[in-house]
Amino acid sequence: MSVFAEVVGQDAVTELLASVARRARENGDGLTHAWLFAGPPGCGRSIAARAFAAALHCRSPDGVGCGRCHECRTVLAGSHPDVVVVRPAGLSLGVAEARELVARAALAPTVSRWQVVIVEDADRLTEGAANVLLKAIEEPAPRTIWLLCVPSPHDLVPTIRSRCRLVTLRTPNPHAIAQVLIERDGIEPELATAAARAASGHIGRARRLATDAQARARRRAVLDAAAQLAGAPTLAESLRIAAELVDAATAEAGEETETRDAAEAAALREALGVEAGSGGRRPRGSAGAFRDLEARQKSRATRTQRDALDRILGDLAAFFRDVLVLQLSGTEDAVANVDVLSAIRASAGRSTRTDTLRRLEAIMECRAAIEANANPLIAFEAMAIALSDSGGRTSG
């Protein structure tokens, strides 16, 4: 199976990347040294970047990116020595990491013709870090290729943006996602279709919804909360709903964080030879490694919680988007959350388009506030009040 099979519903992009990789193999040079993969969250931009890296390293005689040769497999598994993948686990990618990356990117490739540096979520680069990378991206070492992944080209400073070749990925259509879920993950067609529609173009989310009953239950709870908020609840009820949503996100993130942190700490202890348990003696110089890990995990825990909150906001927005679709077109074909159709219909009947737009705006405002480090509970409460405020009442 070609490495590009993983890239869902992006035929134009995969064709382009495959032909570039083919030409690069034939000519040996002339390859653009910096690429910008831009596409909405969940569209598979970092998967596309990884597939491109595999295609560039592929040694199969029957075409680039075979997905079977040693090179392709190690690139996809993340253990190829000439592919550096930077995945900012925390909230941002800072100057110190950027400097390390510049030093690494200056090295010659070990086994391949190119060294590929993939920066996932390059939108998390701080301004200082972006400036550190600028020179290295503008004039990289002769055999280094940069692949930067961002939701939108405007998430990067123009100095870097202007030095990259842009590859734009679109939101994959639900049919393509459902197809992949059915064929590769062996999901029941009905469930796959529902999950693909509900995920509004986010592939990872669709897979999660299709395979994890808990995730489905969480989404359903959020949609029910949306329906309740749209039904003009009292102030106390709105606040209770907001608190429940935030609690749910915290619980979900906490669970995810705990298991992952414990596993990482165990792996590091083993590698450094530290005995388990509190009495374990640490060899000299290893305390720093643990401090590092803890700092990384803390930053990541914040991000994990933020991601969970973001998913909730996404589901809330999806609900009101459907309401708006009904209000504008009157047809139900384009509704994504078909499982709560009656609630959507009820809400559409009870409010005007202006109300719905205002509610969507309130959700976006909440997202921006959380991005700017607002206290999640307060931001959610403000949003819940705005959502429950039906057009009849004046705001205030």
Next chain:
Amino acid sequence: MKFQVDQDAFADAVAWAARTLPTRPSIPVLGGILLTADDDGLVISSFDYEVSASATTAATIARGGRGLVSGRLLAEITRSLPSQPVDVELDGTRVVLRCGSTRFTLPTLPIEEYPTLPALPPRAGTVAADSFATAANQVAIAAGRDDTLPILTGVRIELDGEIVTLAATDRYRLAVRELRWQPARPDITAAALVPARTLGEVARSLTGGAQVEIFLSFDQPGGETLIGFAGRGTSGERQTTTRLIDGEYVKYRSLFPSETAARAHVATTPFIEAVKRVSLVAPRNVPVRLTFHRDQLLLEAGSGEEAQASEWLDATFDGEEELTIAFNPSYLLDGLGAVDSEIVHLDFTSPNKPAILRGGKDADQPMDDYRYLLMPVRLGG
């Protein structure tokens, strides 16, 4: 895997391989040391995707095999064992280590996740271990430390027939050292840019034997990607490879001025001491001024209302008129320390042009094998 090995040799080999272990491994297995026992003896290796190191040592092999254990822990254990034969055995997922009445049981790391160590490129030639270590240190001091200018953090190694040239610069100074060696082919020409930090360490760690072999690949379409060094340690063969920095190096040879307007020579040790004393009043990056008179040299630092210092030194100066030039004291001290001889020769063109420092056994004969080019600090007003 089961073998018996002498404690000293084992500890030494493990310590050598553990030098390059990453302090913060990007993936946990890279914190491990790989033990390989086969007919050739015991090979102890480490790798962090950038630098690989392997040490071979004699051992009585009862059963061949491989095991991956925490490198830091193994290094600490082997160092503290009593001086007796050590028995090591792989028992399922654990490595058991016995020495006298001491016994350690270590968990193994997943060996299938461990990357394959790169093979040594073809042999390029042999160089004397001591002079290579000296040369590497003399040059590495001038390399840049700013990771955002990666090319300048390297030491350029040029192989040209019977001469090896090492060069490094951070734009403020340039150090060039030439030394003779025995090339594998008389017509060899090749060049490589090696991370300075790694080169200095590698050269120092290979002084246990008389000679160091250099390995450099030329087969890739774009040139060399990997350099290897091998030598003898106190208990067997030592090999290391490091990835090269990719990119075009500064055309440094043209930076040396073609003419000289004035020359001076000064006894090195008193010069170093005087610079250290005078620069006590010069905080970071404040220059030290040197004024050369016919038989004397005046060092000054500090000005105006601030603390000042001056010192007279014996020196021989050959120029039209007296010359005042200013240098960054720490860069000057680096150069004076690196010339590695009793007398230092200085060549000048003008106070705004770079000076060249060279060593020399006597007053008349500067040696050309090491040259340290130093940019002066422009004096205001």
